[in-house]
Amino acid sequence: MDTVLYGVAYYPEYMPYERLDQDIGLMQKAGISVVRIGESSWGLWEPEEGKFEFAWMDRVVDKLHAAGIKIILGTPTYSIPAWLYKKHPEIVVTRLGGQTLYYGLRQNTDLSHPTYRFYCERIIRRLLEHYKNNPDIIGYQIDNETSAAGAANPDVQIGFVNYLKARFKTTDQLNKVWGLNYWGQRLNDWTEVPVRDGIINPGWKLEWERYWQRMTTDFLAWQAAIVNEYKRADQFVTHDFAGPPRSEVNEWDVSKSLDIVAANPYHGTQDEFDGETSSTVGDYVRSLKQSNYLITETNAEAIGWNSKDQMPPYDGQLRLDVYTHVASGANMVEYWHWHSIHYGQETYWKGVLGHDLEPGRAYREVSRTAHELQRIGPEIVNTQRKNQVAILYSNDSLYGINFMKFSDRVDYNTIRRQMYATLYRANIGVDYLLPESTNFSDYKVIVVPPLYVASDALLKRVAEYVNNGGHLVMAFKSGFCNENSTVRWEMAPGPLREAAGFHYQEFSNLRQPLALSGDPFHAGAENKVSDWAEMIIPDTAKPLAFYDHPFFRKYPAITRNQYGKGTLTYEGTVLSDKLQDQVLLGVLQDAGLTGPDQSLPARxxxxxxxxxxxxxxxxxxxxxxxxxxxxxxxxxxxxxxxxxxxxxxxxxxxxxxxxxxxxxx
Amino acid sequence: MDTVLYGVAYYPEYMPYERLDQDIGLMQKAGISVVRIGESSWGLWEPEEGKFEFAWMDRVVDKLHAAGIKIILGTPTYSIPAWLYKKHPEIVVTRLGGQTLYYGLRQNTDLSHPTYRFYCERIIRRLLEHYKNNPDIIGYQIDNETSAAGAANPDVQIGFVNYLKARFKTTDQLNKVWGLNYWGQRLNDWTEVPVRDGIINPGWKLEWERYWQRMTTDFLAWQAAIVNEYKRADQFVTHDFAGPPRSEVNEWDVSKSLDIVAANPYHGTQDEFDGETSSTVGDYVRSLKQSNYLITETNAEAIGWNSKDQMPPYDGQLRLDVYTHVASGANMVEYWHWHSIHYGQETYWKGVLGHDLEPGRAYREVSRTAHELQRIGPEIVNTQRKNQVAILYSNDSLYGINFMKFSDRVDYNTIRRQMYATLYRANIGVDYLLPESTNFSDYKVIVVPPLYVASDALLKRVAEYVNNGGHLVMAFKSGFCNENSTVRWEMAPGPLREAAGFHYQEFSNLRQPLALSGDPFHAGAENKVSDWAEMIIPDTAKPLAFYDHPFFRKYPAITRNQYGKGTLTYEGTVLSDKLQDQVLLGVLQDAGLTGPDQSLPARxxxxxxxxxxxxxxxxxxxxxxxxxxxxxxxxxxxxxxxxxxxxxxxxxxxxxxxxxxxxxx
Amino acid sequence: MDTVLYGVAYYPEYMPYERLDQDIGLMQKAGISVVRIGESSWGLWEPEEGKFEFAWMDRVVDKLHAAGIKIILGTPTYSIPAWLYKKHPEIVVTRLGGQTLYYGLRQNTDLSHPTYRFYCERIIRRLLEHYKNNPDIIGYQIDNETSAAGAANPDVQIGFVNYLKARFKTTDQLNKVWGLNYWGQRLNDWTEVPVRDGIINPGWKLEWERYWQRMTTDFLAWQAAIVNEYKRADQFVTHDFAGPPRSEVNEWDVSKSLDIVAANPYHGTQDEFDGETSSTVGDYVRSLKQSNYLITETNAEAIGWNSKDQMPPYDGQLRLDVYTHVASGANMVEYWHWHSIHYGQETYWKGVLGHDLEPGRAYREVSRTAHELQRIGPEIVNTQRKNQVAILYSNDSLYGINFMKFSDRVDYNTIRRQMYATLYRANIGVDYLLPESTNFSDYKVIVVPPLYVASDALLKRVAEYVNNGGHLVMAFKSGFCNENSTVRWEMAPGPLREAAGFHYQEFSNLRQPLALSGDPFHAGAENKVSDWAEMIIPDTAKPLAFYDHPFFRKYPAITRNQYGKGTLTYEGTVLSDKLQDQVLLGVLQDAGLTGPDQSLPARxxxxxxxxxxxxxxxxxxxxxxxxxxxxxxxxxxxxxxxxxxxxxxxxxxxxxxxxxxxxxx
Missing domain, CATH: 2.60.40.1180 (Golgi alpha-mannosidase II)
Incomplete structure (x- = not known):
């Protein structure tokens, strides 16, 4: 791309009266260069079964053309028409526990249901056939913020068993992998697999989550393949991830079907605006294909499905967020959406225009930013990042921990976010690694939230990274379970023992926070660890801190092990933010990654x-x-x-x- | 009426042993003049299908006659017999989401179900035929604290569609009014209307609430029409509203079918007794027909469906409450109920007699009050009120705001109650106005809780009221939506803009309470506004207060506009109680409505x-x-x-x- | 028994790899003398319908024999195989409200379902036939921690009606006993009895709870009868009660079918370990048959169905708990379980061996204790207790109060536990009495938590106990309802009035705690009563304390009545822990039950x-x-x-x- 694209999602079909010329005139005047259209309006594209209407949008497209505004066209499959629900209520999601959803909300269909697929394919093909030659369409968005939506319909249960067959071959293998001798629940054959609803076995639950992720991956790959039949070489296929990383979706796998990745981050505003949400989402999606990306939706003004969280940005925040995105690698920023809606669930999810449909404060700031981008966009588009630090993100670990929570206050994401926030506040550029990533060696420091679920192979790669000179900081519970969320039956931390330089047989929750003896990190009032304590017995690791407690005092809370050419720093407990700061910055300093950026003013x-x-x-x-x-x-x-x-x-x-x-x- | 009626609901059929003479003797000795009977005992009136028994009540009626006690007879339709449930379980309520209620609780039937109506009509007619010539029956109560009870049975869904047809004529009109292009959910014909269960569209939800209200209105109008076929000229038809205003019920419409309105207010006791509940209920029901009313149920002793809120009144509180009611316009006060019950859900909802069935503290106070009323009743019955101040109550606005809450702490009723409480504590007599009321001009001051949902016509009448010299105090969000809970697409506050003298394009929640700059109302520690702030830009209005905040400081929090001969004072935010006091009392003072009543001791x-x-x-x-x-x-x-x-x-x-x-x- | 048995539950079938010799070697080395096996593995005993396999366990049994370790064999009925669920999903529990459970959890079957019984009987008989001659099996455990599990399946509803017929003979009797004239819900015949789901009548709900208890009693009696057909004279039948007293189970009735009672108490550890849980469970189960008992399960290391409450015991706590049990009358202590599991719900319910399956801290302490028991077991086995104080436990009262709670903070068990804790901390040995107990006169002092539901006969026995010289301390609400949870229609406290020496007509909740006037018990800051206050009017009783409150001051809060040769001390309100201490210790002192044990250090x-x-x-x-x-x-x-x-x-x-x-x- 030659410059940064800047625009809005546009729904002329939602307007309470005819004002198309007025809208496009205002967009043009503001300097908007791109709009996303069409993804929410299946019921208008196909108002009755098999009857297709394009004229209503053709006039919009024509006028956008005249105004020189580019288009991203969405496949409209995420919200089904009323006639389709009337005819096929069975395509709507039935949740675990048996609750069947009703018509009303969008994103409520079973993605793997053949009937749903049939109707999706027809509307996508008709739409593409109609618009494929349009020169203004620069790309296609497939579906919208897709996930399996908790579908446990009968076809999903069947699909899951077929998936198990393919993956595990025999029920005997399942009996072994999931430990089904427990409570005598072993399976003799595939017909005995009970529905997922009552299952409490962690391995089973994890596999089901993976299957849900695969439903989304498959559905989007299938849509992408259809669109690719029509797509020109100058066009792209994208999909807009909702607030990634989102545990329900395997963005890594989905990205394989996309030309370019897009995301919809919504961020805190007013006093809660600090660029962190936009940055963490950007860092994550940039890492998926190691490439620049699009922002397809973000806050235009106040947002919310009610009026409890209406927080219109202060002056300057909208513009500042645009540059935050571009600096992270975004090549487009689109607002959701052009105009505030007067009806429906998103009445208070406001647009660039308010309900009065007249230019206001947000429009003026968008206009200022758009004109600025016309000047400097070519200088900043396609900003390339080269970071020395990465966070290893494990969705499996997030689930594994959730199935057997260690705290009501802290979970996988709490630790991941704390680690990210520490690096973000310290102005350290960060990439994400996933278990599938093969470029560990690109980084001087890798930071690892609790890697609770991991294969031996992954743990071996982690250990090798250290052995080869990497600096790794790793949180408690890492290495505890194998890839099936089964606890390892060797001494913890399993295959990490040599790299970590310690072992442990026991662990304890901490009912109350404890201090580290002697405040070794000078954290003062924040010299507190909490929630979890592994009773670590060092082999070769050096203790960095001990608990101040009559029983736990003999176990180190934090250790560091020199292993090969690198170091592995291990946090056996939950650190306060200040302690996490001190531990991580210490490692970064040792790795030679600190400098003047760490002396900037706090905000x-x-x-x-x-x-x-x-x-x-x-x-x-x-x-x-x-x-x-x-x-x-x-x-x-x-x-x-x-x-x-x-x-x-x-x-x-x-x-x-x-x-x-x-x-x- | 010649004097104030004073009595109890009486259930001789609940007594654990025969003591009819004893009970009526005790009533007579206490001076009780009226009892309500029969409304809870369908299963005794019609113990088997089509078999009717009156003898058990005839002896009660005869003995009441002998004792000179008047009777209100209830139609017994609110609690169905076990045989009816066994034969027709389909008449019991199915809730939104599909949960079907079971037998056990009363008030669990679908009011519009023809089968239920069939059995209701038969028992009502048989009862009326039997008792219509009884000289002691002064009136009939139809059903009991009726509401639609959340019924979403199939016939209700069908009835709702028919109602929509009658109201909106075409689905195209629905598509327009409810904005069904949103998410592409437009309807082609009436068969496509999905069930209500999954609907999240505010306009649709509001219309459904109105339909539920109409179910109650229709059911009671239908019962009243049957009773009217038998009723003598000296008898009345009433219905006992539960704690009005109750959002599920349109008391205004129901009242059209009644000769006299009744209410069942239960009030706080002990240290929580301050007359406010009795007064606000009285002020509301008096306003429905602008006439005196009955109290059919109120606290005799402690109340509760468990024993967690047993708060027997202090000595004097029962009597004081009676005069509170009479002063508000009540012509009758009846306790629920004569004797405490030993079984069932209301074991701890105690009567004038406790479980031991012997006279106690409550009986003695009732007796004292009854004898006092024998003397002074004729002087105070039919007390006429003439108030200068009214509160405009909008049930639609309550729902519209609930569908899109602006706070977890504050809602429509919070503001309404705050405004009422301010006036009540200041000893200002208050009437209620409803959107249907045509007598705005009777009042010098009208106080308006957030009038979020209102037709153009209503807003025009509000503006005219000001223009003609009225003083109006109005809360935020007023004028925001039209009568379909659709946000207006003109500059806020829509048709009120000229009268209010300002406009706004944006609004914000307040995460923390803010002070008003310079404490203009001398509220000290209570100089706090919270939750919501409209970013008001005055046209002709004068700001009365500004926010103490770096961003919001430029927007006034409270304004006053001289419009025609009157003033409109507008609160763009949620005021502390003290600030509400100061703002309202200032307007009352300006309107010349204050005097010595405002200098009475605090309690x-x-x-x-x-x-x-x-x-x-x-x-x-x-x-x-x-x-x-x-x-x-x-x-x-x-x-x-x-x-x-x-x-x-x-x-x-x-x-x-x-x-x-x-x-x- | 000749010595104290000491062992573990053992699941070789859960092991991730073959290590039977290793396990039994470790047990032998530690000094373990007994294991429980087999109760969790129906799916292994009968892997396919009608196909039975014993070889897998025979080798275990043989090796245990060789190691000299005794065996308790469990009937494996609490967790059904997958094939049984597939064939007969109807045997799984349907809860009140209609929710049918799924396969996944154990203890999810309808105990009264004939199909379930059929399969249970077959596996039990086959198992017993196979193992009946084994000399190492010292006893059988029937099922595991059994309860009715909330089953409201159709056969349960039918069974309940049959139970009602047998108990009450006619629906007229039900109408009377449950007061079904209330809301006109009387029943004409047994076909009209509605399902339990919607019932809110307290009497009805209580009877249903009793029926659920009876389902468990009947099921276990039926299993015991089958096992008794095979059992040798040197063997016992036991059942392991989960945390008794457990309101869902009538342990008194179940015990009649058992040779020896067992319990599974899990206790707080680390700073929460004080022996109270082990003691209260022991005191209760010892009282069931007035005999020594077994501990079939207790904490080995950390426990929990997630990792939020992992609290491995401090050094010494495991051993200390063993002697706590023995001192209470336990003749066996078994841990749950030998080894930590790597899969399934109880991954974090750890065993004597941790996940690494190597000896650790817990193993070492078990080993120390086992060797100590080899020496001193014969001296302490069969410890006989002779206590002077008893607590009268009423499960019916627990339910009756729960149906009509008097507080969100306090309930029946709160008071019972407070009374027990007071006695426990004061080193007063305590037995439990149940309403069925006939040995009231064995005790100098009986302490009575709110005896809300009680027959006249029971209350008469209570009064006679006092009359004959007993010292009774009794909490509020006692005597209020009869055995059907129906409030008595005589002056409260009904048949207790003479013994208690007072009456009352009213009662009140206390919104705020009140002080007792003049701090008569020298409780200082803890001079507080709360939640409930009966408005007591003394007849012959002496007030011990009054409320410090303008209205309630005239009513005594605590009274004592000399009745015959004994005293009845009555608490009309909820006492602070300190006040309860003072009141109870005063009574104990008067009864001559205090001495040097009350002067020991606090812990x-x-x-x-x-x-x-x-x-x-x-x-x-x-x-x-x-x-x-x-x-x-x-x-x-x-x-x-x-x-x-x-x-x-x-x-x-x-x-x-x-x-x-x-x-x-």
Whole structure:
């Protein structure tokens, strides 16, 4: 792409009166360059079974063409028409426990149901046939924020058994892998597999989650294949992930079917706006294909399915968020959506235009940003990141831990987010790794939230990474279970024992937080660990901290082991944010990854990248309501926003909720 | 009526042993003048299908006659016999989501089910035929605390579609009014209307609520019509509303079928007794037909469906509550009920007699009050109120806001109750207005809780009221939606803009309470607004207060607009109780509605009225455990209770939990 | 029994690899003398319908024989095989409200279902036939922690009606007993009895609970009868009660079918370990047959169905718990279980061996204890208790109160546990009495939690106990209802009035705790009563305390009545723990039951008994992490653990989490 695309989702069909010219005129005036259309309106594309109508959209497309606005066309399968529900109520989701959903909400269909697939395919093909030659359509979005939606319909139960057959071959293998001798529940043959509803076996539950993920992957791969039959070479297929990483979806697998990945991050605003949500979502989706990506939806004004969380952004926050995305690698930012809706569930999920449909504060800021992008978009599009630190994300571990929670307060994501937030606040650029990733060696430091569920092979790769000189920071419970969420029957932490340099036989919850003896990390009032304590017995590891407790005092809370050329730092307990900061920053420092970025003011963030011309970009963001000043620590260049020169060691001041984007000369 | 009726609901059929003579003797001795009978005992009236028995009640009626006690006879349709459930389980309510109720609870039938109606009609007619000539029956109560009980049975779904056809004519009109293009859910014809269960569209949900209300209205109108075929001219038809206003019921419409309105208010006791519940219910039901009313049920002793809220009144509270009701316009007070029950759900909903069935503390206080009423009843019956202030109550707005809540802490009723409580504590007599009311001009001040759902016509009448010299105080969100709970697509507050003198395009929740800059209402620690803030831009209105916040400071929190001959004071946010006090009292003062009543001791309330002889009555109530003194500020008269003279400027002392009722000479 | 049995539940069939010799070798080395096997593995005993396999267990049994380890064999009926669910899903529980359970969890079958019974009987008989001659099997456990599991399947509804017919003869009697005239719900014949699901009548609900209890009683009696056909004279039949008293089960009735009672108490560990759970369970089950008992399951290491409550015991706690049980009368202690499981719901319910299957901390402590028991077991087995104080436990009252709760904070068990804890902390040995018990006169003091539901006959026996010289302490609500949970229609407290020496007509909840006037029990900050206050009017009783409140001050909160030769102390309100202490200890002192045991250090407990040789035993337990010293107050003897002599008046020091067991000479 030649510049950053900037636009909105547009639903002219929702307007309470005819105002198409007015809308497109306002878009054009604001400088909007792209709209997404069509994904929500199956009932208009096919108002009656087999009767297709395109004229209503043709006029929209024509006028967008005239206005020079590009189009992303969505396949409209995520919300079925009323006539389809009337004819085939069986395609709607039946949940575990037997509750069948009703018509009313979208995203309520069984993705694997053949009847649903039949109707999907027909509307997709008719739509594509009609629009495939349109020159303004730059790409297709397939479905919308797809997930299996908890479908446990009979065909899903059958599909799951077939999946088990393919994966495990025999029920004897299942009996073994899931330990079905327990409570005498072994299976003689595939007809005895009971429905998932009452199952409490962790291995079984994990496999079911994987099957749900596969339903989504398969459904989107199937849609992508259909669209690819019609797609031109200059067009792309994308899908918009809802708030990834989302445990219900295997974004890694889905991405294989996509030309470019898109995401719909919605972020906190007003005093809760700090760029972290946009950054973590961006870091994750950028890592899926190790490539730039699209933002298909994000906050335009206040959002919410009721009016309890209406938080319109302060002045400057919308624009600041756009550059936050671009710095993370986004090549497009689209708002959801152009105009606020007067009816329905999303009445309070507001658009660039409010309910009065007249330009307001949000429109003015969008317009300012759009015009700025017209100038600087070509300089910042396709920003390339090169990070030294990665987080290893394991969806299986998230589920495995959830099935057997260790705390009501803390879970897998709590730790992952704490680790990310620590790095984010410290201005350390981060990529994500997944168990499938093969590029561990690209990183000097890998940070590992509780890797509770992992195959021997994955653990071996983790250990090798350390052995080869990597610095790994790993949380408790890692290595505890194999890939079937079965606890290992060797001494914990299983295959990690040599790299970790310790073993343990027991662990305990902590009813109350404990201090680390002697406050070794100078955390003061935050010298607190909690919730979980592994009773670690070092083999070769060095204890970094002990519990201040008459019984647990003999067990180290944090250890570090030199293993081969690298180090493995292990957290056997839940750390306070301050302790996590200190532990992680210590490792980063040892790895030589700290510098001037760690001395910026508390609410200033910096991101670095390279543009298409090979020039280095330094994005400084002020996520606060006051101006902030700091010393510029990189090469001479120009602030693209103000067009002022930036010299090394110069003091730069960024206004409230504003940014500086320095392009080195 | 010639005097205030005073009595109990009486269930001789619940007694564990024969004691009819004993009971009626005790009633007679206490001075009880009326009982309600029969409404709970269908299974005794018709013990087997088509077999009717009246003898068991005839002897009760005969003995009541002998004792000179009047009778209100209830139609026994709210609790069906076991044989009817066995034969027709389909008449029992199926809730949204598919849960079908079981036998056990009362009020669990589908009011519109023809089978239920068939059996209801037969028992009503047989009962009326048997008792229609009884001279002691002064009136009939139809059913009991009726509501649609969440019935979503198939016939209700069908009835709703028929109702929609009648109201909206075409599905195209529905598509437009409810915005069904949203998510592509438009309807081609009436057969495509899905069941209500999964619907999340606010307009649809509101219409369904209206249909439920109509089911109750229709059912009671149908019962009233049957009873009217038998009723004598000296008899009335009434229905006992449960704790009105009750959002599930349209009391305004139901009242059209009634000769006199009745209500069942249950109030806080002990330290929670302050007369407010009895007063607000009274003010509401008095406003329905602008007429006096009956109290068919209220606390005799402790109440509750378990023993967690057993709070028997302190000495004096029962009697004080009776005069509270009479002062509000009640012409009858009946307790629920004569004797405590030893079995069943209401074991702890105690009667005038406790479980031992011997006279106790409650019986003695009832007896005292009854004998007092024999003396002063004729002086205070039919007390007429003439109030200058009204609250505009909108049930539609309550629902519209609930569908899209703006807070977990505050809702429509929170604001309505705050406004009522402010006026109540300030001793300002209040009527209720409903959207159907045509007498806005009777009032100097109208107070409007969030009028979120309102037709253009209603908003125009509101504006005209101001234009003609009225003083209106209105809460946020008013004017936001039309009568279909659809947000208006003109600048907010829509048709109110000129009268309100401002507009706004945005609004925000407040995560934390904010102060008003400079504490303009001298509220000190209570200078707090919260939850919601409309970003008001004055046209002609004068700001009365601004937010103390860096971003919101530019928007006024409270405004006042002179419009025509009147003023419209607008609260764009949720006020603390103290701020609401100050704002409302300021408007009342400006309207010339304040005086000596606002200087009474904190726990003393006063109400004014006129008796049948045209004499002015001043009721002073001491809702506290200590004696209270104040200066009497009205014309010379006599305290009906003590028979002591009352002179202007005289100091009157009212004992703990006692009253003074001054009749002017 | 000649010594204390000590062992584990053992599931070789759950092991992830073959290690039978290794396991039994480790058991033997540790000194384990008994294992429980087989109760969880129906699916292995009968892997396909009608195909039975014993070989897998025969080799286990053989090796246990070789190792000299005794066996308890369980009937495996509590967890059905997958093939049985596939063939007969109808035997799985359908709950009230219609929810049918799924396969996955154990203990999910309808105990009264004939199909389930058919399959149960076949597997039991085949198992018994196979193993009946085995010399190592010392006894049989029937089923496992059985309850009716909320089954409301059609056959249960039918069974309940048949039960009602047998108990009440006519529906007219039901109409009377349950007050079905209420809401006109009387029944004409047995076909009109509606299903239980919607019933809210307390009498009906209580009878249903009794029927559920009877289902369990009948099922276990039926199993016991089958086993008795095969059982040798040297073998016993037992059943393991889960955490008794358990309201769903009538342990008194079940025990009639058992030779010896067993229980599965799981206790708090770490800082929550104080011996109370083990003691209260022991005191209860010992009282069922007034005999020694078995502990079939208790904590080996950490427990939990997730990893939120993993609290491995501190060093010493496992051993200390064993002696706690023996002192209470246990003749066996078995852990659940030998090895931690790697799959399934109980992954974190850990065994003597952890997941690594290697000896660890728990194994070492078990081994120490086992070897100690080999030495001292014969001295302490069959410890006989002789207590002077009993608690009267009424399951009916627990339900009756729950149906009509008087508090969200306090219920029947809260009071029962408070009373037990008071006695436990005061080192007063306690037995339990049930309404069926006939030995009231064995006790000097009987303590009575709210005896809300009780027949006239039971209340008469209570009164006679006092009349004959007993000291009774009784909580509020006692005597309020008859055996059908129907409130009595005589003056409260009904048949207890004369013995209690007061009456009351009213009662009230207390919204806020109140003080007792003048702090008569010197409770200081804990001088607080709460939740409930009966408005007691003394006849002959003496008030011990009054409420400090303007209204309630006239009613005594606590009374004592001299009645015949005894006293009845009555608590008309909920006492703080400190007040309960003072009231109970006062009564004990008056009864001459206090002495040196009440002066021990706060965390030291003592229990007394007599061994088989007629020697007195004094068990001192230190439930704390510090050494504790005290003066020995009994006859000269020897500490069995240390083999040190103990002289009267000598100071004994017990180490942290340790015990002294003095056998008098």
């Amino acid at each position: 200033v963030r910096v991101k670095h990248g390279m543009n298409r011309k090979g020039k280095r970009l330094h994005y400084y963001f002020n996520y606060s309501g006051d101006p902030e000043s700091f010393t510029y620590a990189y090469g001479a260049g120009t602030d693209l926003l103000t067009q002022m020169p930036a010299r090394p060691k110069q003091t730069i001041t960024v206004k409230a909720w504003d940014a500086a984007i320095i392009e080195e000369n | 003393v309330r006063v109400k004014h009225g006129m008796n049948r002889k045209g004499k002015r009555l001043h009721y002073y109530f001491n809702y506290s455990g200590d004696p209270e003194s104040f200066t009497y500020a009205y014309g010379a008269g006599t305290d009906l209770l003590t028979q002591m003279p009352a002179r202007p400027k005289q100091t009157i002392t009212v004992k703990a939990w006692d009253a003074a009722i001054i009749e002017e000479n | 030291v407990r003592v229990k007394h008994g007599m061994n088989r040789k007629g020697k007195r035993l004094h068990y001192y337990f230190n439930y704390s992490g510090d050494p504790e010293s005290f003066t020995y107050a009994y006859g000269a003897g020897t500490d069995l653990l240390t083999q040190m002599p103990a002289r009267p008046k000598q100071t004994i020091t017990v180490k942290a989490w340790d015990a002294a067991i003095i056998e008098e000479n």
